Amino acid sequence: MMRGIHQNFDQQQAPAFFARGPSPLARLTFFTALSLALMATDSRLQYLADVREKLMTLLHPLQVIANAPSRLYESTDEYFSTHHYLLAENARLKKQALTQDIALQRLDILNLENANLRNLLQAKQSLTETSILAEIIHVGRDSFTKKIIVNRGRNHHVITGAAAVDAKGVIGQVTRTYPSSSEITLITDKSLAIPVQIERNGLRAIAFGHGRDNTLDLPYLPANVDIKRGDRLVTSGIDGVYPAGLAVATVIEMKTTQDSPFAHIICTPTGGIENDRQLLLVSIPEIKQETATKPLATEKSKLPAAKTATPAAITAPAVATSTKPAQSQKPVIAEQPAPTPSANVENRPHAQQ
């Protein structure tokens, strides 16, 4: 075998020996400079975004080809799935649909009530989100970043900044859109932060991704903060990116150490970041106009606000509208101060009597 290699190399190399073009060192210098320039341009300036987009459209057919075997396997696997399994799944789905129907009925009533209350308070109507169903084409190939590519893009009206949500919670945010696909950065990525609220007491915080494993951090919270194991984090909706009240994560560990003034809090995402295939891209439309114009005068459609979102949203409005007395200690939500003056007015006549 080895002799074969040697002979072969000798044959090929003999004529190549003299005509080799520029020296390897010259090529190295040239191409290194070129790639360094490219890296600088791409990371600091925005010139290459268009080029990347065009090349991605070129790449899309190849993507489809590369995905074809696994697609084929999946579809045949589905086709040959057992009768028993399908029956079990059908039963489970029926049960799930039933519970969700009940929850939805309650949601309708709550939405009506909420709209009426907001009318009474003359508060701004909550925005209606639009949602697009997308399917994950592939998980990112770069092991340093947590990104996924989905099969919906600008042609399907996906916009950069839309929130990606699955049945159980938020999983990320659209960071790049291409004509027929888009890139989603997961909440576990190091570069993504998401404003959250503790569901139990309404405390606001910002959750940061870790990059390495599937956990989120809640940094910069004091050691005496009121957070317990098992607390659920939901989106606060303050950023104008994520609709308020979507489940984000559950606290799994809360540690305080002597040497640090901050608590060490670790959470796991509720959404099936690693295992789901379908997800919803939820975007809040016209957010800029909404905040720029008079906030009171807007009359948006009232009812179907949270309906377009996921079932996770059902549990969520509890935070925004909660009227627990314990909450009055902290100014959690803008509407909160309103009850206190009226309470004082009520109290005064009593005192005079």
Place this chain on the structure above:
Amino acid sequence: MRNNKLRSIYLSLFAAFICILFPWSGIAMTLRPDFMLLVILFWLLRAPNQCSVGTAWFMGLWVDLATGGIFGQYALAYTITTFFAVIYQRRLVLFSSTQQLVYVFSLLFLSQLILLILKAFAGHEFLGWSYFLPSVTGVLLWQIAVIFGLNTGRHSHGS
């Protein structure tokens, strides 16, 4: 002959790119060898006239595009790696097959090291030693290919 070889170079590079585009996930993702670099190294050793540092740089750009990272990262890593492959290419004729394996492994390791340094500049953390597993699987793939007769010369004469 020359055209045939050129065609097989392009075809194999294309196939390697498709391999990168596969929807890898889970453990396969951490074990996945760098197909593109393996193919480039193979052609660098076999046909240094048609495939050189420039080819590696160009293919690196495509890999950059596929990974969605900053343009030029893979391109730079491939450029430097192939430079070392090219300057030792003639000496390789005298290498035994184990020496050749060590040589290929160090090249794969080098490219990952360069990528790691570039990522560290971008603010990413080290992912643990499992990050270097693709170099090991890459070398295994190389050895399997050699066992199946890839380097014996039959391949290039046939196609």
